[in-house]
Amino acid sequence: MRSSQSIWLLMIVLTLSTYFIGEQSYNGVMVVLFLLLTAMIKGGLIIREFMELKDVSLLWKVIMYGWLGTICFAIAITYMISI
Numbered sequence: 001m002r003s004s005q006s007i008w009l010l011m012i013v014l015t016l017s018t019y020f021i022g023e024q025s026y027n028g029v030m031v032v033l034f035l036l037l038t039a040m041i042k043g044g045l046i047i048r049e050f051m052e053l054k055d056v057s058l059l060w061k062v063i064m065y066g067w068l069g070t071i072c073f074a075i076a077i078t079y080m081i082s083i
Helices: 003-023 029-050 058-082
Strands: none
Touching: 003 029, 029 058
């Protein structure tokens, strides 16, 4: 199986896992952290493989992964404050 097919399959599995968590109405800190981790993994795969930024300069990697991490961190903090 080619690399892009494996990545695509992993992203489908991660998407389905978050869907089923939502359908079961699970909640709590661990669920939110799992969902954010899943989003970070998927975002990282998109940045690296599908946007083809694996061979760009360090600056672009810091910008893209930094943005992803900042957004997920902000969502986590906002959730923690709201509980």
